[in-house]
Amino acid sequence: MRLAFSLVSVLLAGAAHAAPLTVATDLPPVQSLVSMVMGDRGEAVLLMDQGADPHHFQLRPSQARNLANADTVIWMGPEMTVWLDQARQSMRADANDLALLEVADTIHRPYVDHAGGMEHDDHDHQEHIHEDHDDHVHSGDDPHAWLDPSNARIWVDAIEHHLTELDPEGAAIYAANAKLASETLTALSDQVVATLAPYHEQPIVVFHDAYGHFAARFDVNVAGAIALGDAAAPSAAHLSQLRDVISERGAACIFAEPQHNPAMVQQIASDLGLRTGVLDPMGSSLELGPDLYPALIRGMADSIATCQKG
Ligand SMILES: [Zn+2]
Structure with missing residues (x-):
């Protein structure tokens, strides 16, 4: 390219x-x-x-x-x-x-793991990971x-x-x-639609609540996030609720991010027997320039597919 x-x-x-x-x-x-x-x-x-x-x-x-x-x-x-x-x-x-x-016509979406609930109404387990988000300084717009x-x-x-x-x-x-x-x-x-087509039903867990746009576009089933949308440290109550959701929904994959310490991801993965992967929504490990954006999006899709294959 x-x-x-x-x-x-x-x-x-x-x-x-x-x-x-x-x-x-x-x-x-x-x-x-x-x-x-x-x-x-x-x-x-x-x-x-x-x-x-x-x-x-x-x-x-x-x-x-x-x-x-x-x-x-x-x-x-x-x-x-x-x-x-x-x-x-x-x-x-x-x-x-x-x-x-x-910019006019930009698609706006609410946070997935927000007090308002999941965007997809078929994902009806969101109430289990509700907590009091009111003290956080982010709006519902992801x-x-x-x-x-x-x-x-x-x-x-x-x-x-x-x-x-x-x-x-x-x-x-x-x-x-x-x-x-x-x-x-x-x-x-x-290309990404094709890569992810076999995995719509299998929920994933992500590090921070950053994936609503990707999930909605490509029909990825995000069961929950460890950290909120601004990547601030989660509360103990949120983590405990997240564990319940993972067990109930049968998520098999949990994803760390390069900028953040993977300790919490690894702990949950080993406690609940999940496979781990890495998602890099910022392209932080890619070379800057015109090729970074496509590589970032493709990299996320490949990482999800690789983990889901098991
Ligand atoms: Zn973020």
């Missing part, structure tokens, strides 16, 4: 010679989607440390300078990366941002919206329009790259 993106850039490079844009981004998958549309014409900078917990991050001075020097910032939005909401105030007044969660490639496809168009506004001479490059990205994302979705 990288070859294809470079090819478009080479073919159209003669068309324009503006100063390259520098785009600051908050998350590896956002950096990847921006890279898909920019090609070689500009630079998409990741502000946070790849592999850090994006819910609880603080910019170092050098990273804050990257933000201050950027022509624009493309990010999920304050629901996901509140640290960037605060830091954004340091940007030049003329540096407009694009918050992807605010901001991990990049895990649905349909959103990524909507955003690729929004990124194209945003970059074209800032760099009109690059319009043809951005349009060609966005079209290619959209095709890549459609093929990716088809």
Whole structure:
């Protein structure tokens, strides 16, 4: 795919010679989607440390300078990366941002393991993992919206329009790259549907409540999460209720995440006899750039399929 993106850039490079844009981004998958549309014409900078917990991050001075020097910032939005909401105030007044969660037609979904209950009404065991979430500072809207490639496809168009506004001479490059990205994302979705088709009925347990978008798009049965949507440490009551749900629903697989200590996952797995896998919703172990996003989504599907096969 990288070859294809470079090819478009080479073919159209003669068309324009503006100063390259520098785009600051908050998350590896956002950096990847921006890279898909920019090609070689500009630079998409990741502000946070790849592999850090994006819910609880603080910019170092050098990273804050990257933000201050950027022509624009493309990010999920304050629901996901509140640290960037605060830091954004340091940007030049003329540096407009694009918050992807605010793009028209973006699909919004509630958290799966939230006090409001499961999104799928056929999963009627959710009441067992209710607890008092009222003291937590997250709304019912799950901001991990990049895990649905349909959103990524909507955003690729929004990124194209945003970059074209800032760099009109690059319009043809951005349009060609966005079209290619959209095709890549459609093929990716088809591939994941096929990978996960045999496993719709078998529930899984995840580390943090980040998978509602992926689960709804690909019909994955998420029985529960160890940690809430902001990856904060769970209460003892929540863990005990989760164990009940796992036993009742017969989940066979539980998934750790690279950014988080796997101790709790391993403990539950060994107590209840579950198989373990790793899900990397942030692409923290993948190389940054245009190939990261498809590899992230495909990697999650492969990891689920591998564990479910047993
Ligand atoms: Zn998260």
